[in-house]
Amino acid sequence: MSHSLPVVAIASLGGTISMTSSDAAAGVVPTLDAAQLARSVPGLSDVATITTSSLRQLPSASLRYDDLMEALVWAEQQVAAGARGVVLTQGTDTLEETAFLLDLFWTLPAPLILTGAMRAPQAAGADGPANLLAAVRVALHSESVGRGVLVVMNDVAHYARWVSKGDSLAVQAFVSRDGGVAARLVEGAPAFFHARQARPGPLTRPVRAWPKVALVTAVLGDDGELAEMAVKGGYEAVVIAGQGAGHVSFAFAQRIGVLAEQVPVVIASRAAGGSTAFQTYGYVGAEIDLAQRGARMTGWLSALKARLLVAALLASGVAPGAVGDAVANWSRLTRQ
Template sequence: MGSLGGTISMTASDAAGGVVPTLDATQLTRSVPGLSEVAEIRTASLRQLPSASLGYDDLMAALDWAEQQIAAGASGVVLTQGTDTLEETAFLLDLFWKLPAPLVITGAMRAPQTAGADGPANLLAAVRTACHPESAGRGVLVVMNDTVHYARWVSKGDALAVQAFVSNDGGVAARLVEGRPTYFHGGPARAQPLPRPVRAWPKVALVTAVLGDDGELAELAVNAGYEAVVIAAQGAGHVSFGFAQRIGTLTPRVPVVIASRAAAGSTASQTYGYVGAEIDLARRGAHLGGWLSALKSRLLVTALLASGTVAGALGEALENWSKLTRR
């Protein structure tokens, strides 16, 4: 079990005026009744950060460590971290995770000293999931509140509630019943993992289209050196007339991906034909994100570019990867 920080590891600090990451991996495991009866646990404190401050290099280091644990004989790996970016880190790690053994990520919505702290139960459920033979071959999994999610579909649907995580479109993978994950479907076909990054991580902008918006922020991002832009568009992939015209000037310069800003659902591809709708934006050279959320579209574009995909081949790579990873 490797710890990266987050609420699950936080205790009160008078100096900070609130909770901050302090507990290491060994302390976390010692706080869970019955954990030693489930599995033999090896621990490592990889980082001690709130999840908003985790970076790509932190996650690649955690990925290396996780692979080393499997090579050393572990049947599965659990990572603990903060929940703010958990849906992003899980998806990014899933893009690169190449082993059949499960990599399970968990955290907590309540700090350890809080009444009803959920961290110990989440960690116990995560270890039970990582040990279960039916978890193999499913890639990176997120376990929160006795529910197992695929990294591909999971999102944080509530800022503070214990039942914060949902899988709106693909549905949850499993529920834990009497300490055992009960999977609702067979293991999904997974995409070929991406090769490890061969260059510096690119800057990819995420711009949300809003009422009265003409896309100026997207253009400013490109002028500032961002190598691609993901638009969290309205509805099924729609922007204003002015924004559409701006996208037409940007696509010859950088890849532009259109995702939906809605909590669930796919972009359309051949329904709306007005200026600023998906058919028009595709004609202007934009790529449609399909079922990928805007957050995950940005991560996929970032990972593809970092792994050596050239901008001209990005559209085909996006389409192929999305088709292969539908679950």
């Protein structure tokens, strides 16, 4: 390994990319650490000097806020020590969420890249090694600087703001439907499709315990009782994945008016893509009515990411009464 090569730091959090068979579990479980993952990638040592750390060995559904804040501090330390870029490997189940959460707090111009795998290492056509190599190449590229957190999967780079998991099992699982992908890799180098965009300032690091924020999907025949129960159960805010452009039933709307006097209430769309409306529909339960009742619309921000934004705002010390304005500000911003 040549020490003249730039340094990329890799840390593992677990996930399918690290999973091997376990007779006891009758399936694959996280076992490989970051060093083992790096050694499995042909040609990786030819493109960068690699340092490795193993932070967690978890399926991504069991990652916690504190795990990610620890990974964030580790990433900052690697950049301070001279790494040109940082790569985190983890499971894909929560990849769109963890990328967005980290992006809310990432302050450095150096690239922070997240990647994983849809197929375990022993599977025919395992995608983990190719994804890790692609992630390192994106982390090294000068055009990646200043773009915040990127997700690299299947030779495509996605902005944390737009990426979502669009398929449960397919290798081409990740999409960026509305904002578009950041780049595709061609002959080992990312070709970016957008100029760097102004990014909202990062949030203050958490100053209190992470709050419980409920995510409730509005469905046919729904009267909002579940959202009401969440608030009674101690949840500090409610994000509602509304029907269509952010709509709920008449009965649900009545409850939202009461809940919005107690906690922040944010309305996203449950659709796979598209923005909420703001001033199109005026019937009870539509966006104009819900805004008059004290709720805020998220615009292009998905319900999953709106929940994380609200939680991060509250954890960072933003007063509950100011959360709506902060969310509204985000709904107006195009964050690449």
